[in-house]
Amino acid sequence: MLDPIVSFFTRMFQLIGRGLGFVIGILLLPFIWAWRWFVQRGWVLKTLVGGAVVGLVALYGYFGWNTQVWTNFNPDYVATHNFENRNVSAGEQVVAGGGTDTAKTCGRSAIADISAELIDLNVNQNAWISSMVLYKTGLFGLSWDHTPFLDNKASFQRGINQAIRRTTTELADNLGRVRGTSQVDSDLQDARGNMQFDEYTWYFGLTPFGPKTPTPSYYRSAIKSLNNFNGRLEKCQAVFDARADNLIQFIDRISNDIGATSAILKDRAENYNNGWFDPRADDRFWFAYGQLYGYYGLLKATHADFEDVLKTRNLDNLWDTMEQQTRAALNIQPFIISNGAENGWFMPSHLITMGFYILRVRSNLVEISNVLSR
Template sequence: MIEPNGNLFTRVLKSIGRVIAWPFVRLWRWYAKRGWIAQAAIGVCAIGLIALYGYFVWVTQVWTNFNPDYADAYQIEKRNLSAGEQVEAGATTAARVCGRSAIADVSADLTDFNVNQNAWISSMILYKLGFFGLSWDNTPFLDNKASFQRGINQAVRRTTTELADNLGRLRGTSQVDSDLQSARGNMQFDEYTWYFGLSPFGPKTPTPSFYRSAIKNLRAFNTRLEKCDAVFDARADNLIQFIDRIANDIGGTSAILKDRAESNSAGWLDPRADDRFWFAYGQLYAYYGLLKATHGDFEDVLRTRNLDGLWNQMEQQTRAALNIQPFIISNGAEAGWIMPSHLITMGFYILRVRSNLVEISNALSR
């Protein structure tokens, strides 16, 4: 006799349920045979682990103060003063006042967004442990925010290096600014360090502590710059070098997206597509604010060279890339219509921004 389809479906579901429940049933039987002291200790550990995982899921899913238009709050377009440029002394005061660096301000605020307004995911113990030993980056869940934060961090690292090596020194030959040197060193620290490690074995200072120190360094530099006790060398050749480094940085990310898109076209089932996408998104998120800040810090250079219009266009195209926020990241075939390739789309926007940066660099070089 042929079994009705409904009964067969029910039996299959029950079988699946028994397979899923089996390890929990065995664990419960083992727990029930323990003494009350062991049960209490195990119960406390279990509750703590559940709470820890609950917190981990919460901080990976809630993106506090995420705002693609965050750069508008700086009102860069209202500035008429380059970074480090001295304001003419007024009649009531003889104290010197110089323009702050918007680049340093945005770098500090982006890092504050990463480690103070949000938890730094990559160095959390549950992120390091992974999903039953499998790296979260190799899964399709709970890694998007970590990748986004690392993308921001990549842009800030590049920027603090330029501040220390070139922008914060007169013609790159004067002494390195101590605050910028410390900021660069702190931002270069490993992204995955927890309070304890195995290589070398022992307690460690966690990653967020170093990044918080970098925030203080950048703000201390700007405080001294505002008092004309520090240097910001807003020359055209420094600007050329800075935007060339940014172009190379995002060009490398574009190559990563291209390689992943070409090597895997599993659509929504590609477990690495999401972290590739959100790293690139975080990088552009940071560079959007940093490029607007650069417009302010090099206001005199861009105005003199009549490049304000081209720079504004580049900023708009960078901001347009931040409108791509798909609920599920897909890495399908380029011609696919059911499962699109979000990596190719993001790569297109990155290359468009890079093309504008190269065009501005060439115009400055002439």
């Protein structure tokens, strides 16, 4: 009775095995051809080709390692600064210094400190993935961003970078000037310019053709400029205009920035909900995650820099709530990003979940802005 059934499944497995063998054979065919060509060459050519292959394998190993190892990734990174106990607004004079200008001490900008720390995380503690030559060449010419492989860290770094770009622009245009009418601070201007540099530049390029300064070098220069600004601010030789209207504008810009990201997540979730088989869901998710990762520290720093304003307007509790909600979003760290349908029961929708947290943070920012505007 069971023999026909057993025979049927035996034939099925044999056909599947033959099919897999055929596919593997097709995939291995170029390598078999290359090996036969290689063994027929002279030793000089063998040495050159062998060295090139070994170098390429080592380069891919280095690239793979850097994309998978996230050095010093820590959603609670800002806790080490202990901003809650600082009680000094940015630019506020701390010590009179016996009446001499050279002995004055003013509060540092926590925003500038966190910005420099985040840049350092991206380009010094980790390799900047987006400008690595193998990231630029892609997978057989296909951009890594259009595959489910090796692009998560690059998207996370670019998300952080988006938050830093927005912040350095606000520092140069408003926060580091007296009512936005005084001369632009040279260090903040340099930091803003360097952070606007293209994220994908390697040591050599084709448009225009020739050697180039790579992206990480510009970002490292921004670290130096931000630290220089804070050094001068600490000596009361620079300006940080910690006024309510500057705070309103800053959080409005952040609100608009994360709102745009929420719209990108919504579009992807509604139009490409292929569950685990959406190759772009992961980089959309990790870009949004990186953006919130950066803004979490920057919003904590903003609380410290505008300590007097928030205390005067009785906004400490509302701001604390917003910080907690931002931090809660960073707990979402799925092993595989899924972009399932909203009413799906098998594959979750991590993009919709992240979008929900972003909108919740944005709602709090809008509420704080409205209170400050009254």
